[in-house]
Amino acid sequence: MAARIQNATSQPDVTAGVQHLFKAVYAGGVPPQTLELVHLRASQINGCSACVDAGATSATKAGVSPEKLLTLAAWYEDPRFDDAERAALALTEAATRLSDRRSSGTRRWSLRTPRPWSSARGSTVTARRSRRSRCCRAPAGHDDSDRRAPPH
Numbered sequence: 615m616a617a618r619i620q621n622a623t624s625q626p627d628v629t630a631g632v633q634h635l636f637k638a639v640y641a642g643g644v645p646p647q648t649l650e651l652v653h654l655r656a657s658q659i660n661g662c663s664a665c666v667d668a669g670a671t672s673a674t675k676a677g678v679s680p681e682k683l684l685t686l687a688a689w690y691e692d693p694r695f696d697d698a699e700r701a702a703l704a705l706t707e708a709a710t711r712l713s714d715r716r717s718s719g720t721r722r723w724s725l726r727t728p729r730p731w732s733s734a735r736g737s738t739v740t741a742r743r744s745r746r747s748r749c750c751r752a753p754a755g756h757d758d759s760d761r762r763a764p765p766h
Contacts, residue, residue, distance in 0.1 A: 650676045659710045
């Protein structure tokens with residue numbers, strides 16, 4: 615798979631910024647396995663095959679079981695996911711699927727921090743999901759404004 619940033623060394627400030635973001639996310643108190651599930655699920659929703667591949671590899675290295683990886687798309691009905699993982703995945707889906715909502719004009723939305731977490735931990739999951747979505751939306755110069763997820 616081709617890298618989206620062809621020459622990362624030409625943009626050291628961007629590379630350093632991304633590294634600082636990752637350090638902050640992983641220091642936020644959410645288990646690494648949960649963060650990797652969030653990354654992988656957001657990648658699946660965004661339809662980025664390179665990101666799904668990287669996410670599955672990272673999740674495996676973090677200790678996520680193969681069974682969880684295989685059932686991630688149906689996490690809401692799989693008993694292998696605990697309450698904290700379900701809360702993180704619900705938050706991920708709600709924030710990642712904003713453009714899927716059938717509404718006209720600008721719609722105000724809010725997400726409550728899931729019960730098992732403090733607001734700082736909820737922010738950590740949101741930052742991880744947000745970082746993944748911004749990265750894999752489209753290559754530089756590509757307009758995907760008319761891209762929509764398939765209906766459910």
